[in-house]
Amino acid sequence: MKQGNQEITNLAHYWLGYIEARSYSTHYFEFYVNPHKQSEIVTTLKSKGQKVNLTDYLIKRLQLETEPNILAKEITELFLRIPKKSKTKNTPDGLPALVSVLQNTAKTIASAPIEHHPLIILKTLIESGWLSQPILSISPIFKKNQDRYKSLIESAPSEDWINFVLESIVEGAQMTTQRLEKIEKLREKYEKQISIFGPKFPLYQKLIYHLFDQPVTSPRIVERFLEVAPATANKILRELEKLKIVHQTSDNKRNRMYALNKYLELFEQ
Numbered sequence: 001m002k003q004g005n006q007e008i009t010n011l012a013h014y015w016l017g018y019i020e021a022r023s024y025s026t027h028y029f030e031f032y033v034n035p036h037k038q039s040e041i042v043t044t045l046k047s048k049g050q051k052v053n054l055t056d057y058l059i060k061r062l063q064l065e066t067e068p069n070i071l072a073k074e075i076t077e078l079f080l081r082i083p084k085k086s087k088t089k090n091t092p093d094g095l096p097a098l099v100s101v102l103q104n105t106a107k108t109i110a111s112a113p114i115e116h117h118p119l120i121i122l123k124t125l126i127e128s129g130w131l132s133q134p135i136l137s138i139s140p141i142f143k144k145n146q147d148r149y150k151s152l153i154e155s156a157p158s159e160d161w162i163n164f165v166l167e168s169i170v171e172g173a174q175m176t177t178q179r180l181e182k183i184e185k186l187r188e189k190y191e192k193q194i195s196i197f198g199p200k201f202p203l204y205q206k207l208i209y210h211l212f213d214q215p216v217t218s219p220r221i222v223e224r225f226l227e228v229a230p231a232t233a234n235k236i237l238r239e240l241e242k243l244k245i246v247h248q249t250s251d252n253k254r255n256r257m258y259a260l261n262k263y264l265e266l267f268e269q
Contacts, residue, residue, distance in 0.1 A: 005159075008166045009096050015173030016130050019180070099127045106157035114150065118142045121165060137179075138172035177182075182266055187212060193243050203228075207236065211246070215255050215260040
């Protein structure tokens with residue numbers, strides 16, 4: 001059976017682990033402002049072999065209201081230190097576990113339309129535990145190299161096909177990392193902008209974090225999420241619109257919708 005290039009396999013191992021860690025540091029913000037979600041990250045840490053004392057440390061940091069940007073880095077470091085024992089072992093026939101997963105995937109996608117292959121591979125990586133969220137972007141890489149891929153898929157799971165997928169995972173993870181960095185910078189920019197609201201800053205900050213998790217909202221949603229009066233929810237959205245943080249997406253006065261456009265645009269690049 002084909003093993004693929006060991007160097008590119010190791011790189012794929014690293015980058016999958018890295019974007020997994022970065023995704024937790026970037027997307028935990030809604031959890032940060034909703035303490036009832038603490039059990040979610042605790043369960044994830046424990047399932048990945050994290051020690052309970054480090055879990056307790058993380059919860060303590062949350063309770064002390066550690067600055068989000070500092071805590072984000074700490075979460076990344078914690079996840080990167082977690083040994084992925086189940087993922088680094090070889091299979092009984094000596095194959096790296098990731099390569100074995102790809103070989104099995106090749107059998108699944110053989111009869112599927114070629115444009116669906118990246119999504120099937122991503123789905124397999126999630127189902128097999130390599131990722132917990134669909135954050136890896138490999139479709140653009142497959143599209144860019146579609147002629148080469150079409151010739152490789154005919155012989156899948158050949159070593160050349162496996163190496164192509166591994167290389168795509170590495171490149172896709174690097175692209176994902178760049179996007180996550182842009183998301184973090186955008187969030188920091190918005191936090192600076194809303195600092196003008198003084199004592200009301202925490203209220204606006206809470207909504208900003210929520211919008212990075214749910215980038216389309218309405219006055220009614222804001223009213224319920226922030227537990228404020230309808231007039232207050234409308235005022236907050238108008239203020240964020242003035243700052244060009246959110247943009248109204250409909251002209252309907254009764255059912256106005258707002259979107260975090262700059263954030264959504266990052267996923268179109």
